Amino acid sequence: MLLSEQAGRSAAAKIPRPATLRESVIEAIQELIVSGQLKPGQHLVESELAEMLGVSRQPVREALQQLSGEGWVDLHPGQGAFVHVPTVQEADQLLAVRALLETESARLAAKHAGKDGVRRLRELCQGGIAAVEDDDVETAVALNSELHALVTALSGNSVLAELASQVARRVRWYHTPVARQRGMASWVEHSQLIDAIEAGDDNRAAKIMREHTEHTRASYMEQRENEPVEPAPKPVRRRRPRTPYAR
Template identity: 35%
Template sequence: MARSRDPAAPAAAAAGSTTQRIVESITTAIVERRLMPGTKLAEQKIADIFKVSRTVVRQALNQLSRDKLITLHPGRGAFVARPSVEEARQVFEVRNMIETAMVRRLAASITPQQVAQLRDHLRREQAAVQRTDVPGRTRLLAEFHVVLARLLGNEVLAEMLRDLVSRSSLISLMYQSAHSAEHSSDEHVAIVDALERGDARAAVRLMESHLHHVEHNLRLDPRVPDLEAALTALE
């Protein structure tokens, strides 16, 4: 006997797909620095942009809230999150623990085909840096870390790292000082070189150094401004 189809199933699947599209669009806008911390995300405006109901938008915003990319304030709405200094430190601490273990394992198993995949990603990174494509280079520099996780064949790890990298991008929007994208890309090249050699110790050391440099370029210890020094700096 044929099983009857649930008529609501296609509609539910479509709604879920649209919700995910909204989540991905907002996440990408944050990673590419088109949405700044504190930006208000008006439900109706998002609903109009994606031609969906506010219910679908609310589902997307709830998911982004769980991912710590936005904050929901009762009576005020949704805003791109403003991570605290302590949260920033914790995010980079977790990334260091995960990513050093990741490259140590990858160095022992990486294949020539996977190295070629990484080299292709690096070429696109460097091209974006050279043409001063800020959104493109920001996205590619972040995706490098997710690509490494995917090469281990662990999608749970890749999803976890994607969330952490997205939060790192949001943190950078608030705390990053003048930062050289070219330097980050060069460090990625050195990491891939170590992986290709199967040198786990060097890969771990280079990843630790890379994450330290990224964190170091964040102003996580802002000084209380001295009024006299501020007003006489140009004299």
């Protein structure tokens, strides 16, 4: 039997390939943006990024082009690259979609989590509470993302998990600026959510998650209202110098 015929009958395991340099640079720049080390509207200088990441300018240039297409970076002719400034509308829309996905995730997790899943959720929650007590925002944000990802994984719905993962990083970008403001209240809500999941109360788990995601959305909107972000400067058109007439 030909290999092509065998492949058609059963899916072969894919051989993992190492990330290219460009992909690694894209990942690194996204993390710098999500963590707040690169601020919305900040000018991104290729040479500075290349030096920071220990690479040449070429993969940085390629990464910025791709990140521009994905909405992380804005490219302005004559000005350069800038960290994208999310509009209030796009943030609101994404956080609304997140609420729908994660509310359903919580409802299903209450049916399928099991004792081991609940144990792992509680470990993450305890770590998050400790991070808040230590005022370690970076760790708290990372553990928050892990906890939400685990709830989705415990839902048992792989399509739901894939959709949630597509918006997870951008949600973390929006959550980081308000993590300290949300503080311990966020982790109290997480604890209540885990209690509902452990009890198998799917309706309560969904209700808590819906309210929890709404609190984060409201905090982000309030933060944007109180601390508006200035957009990147608009490109300046330069007039070509006039060519003197021949005499």
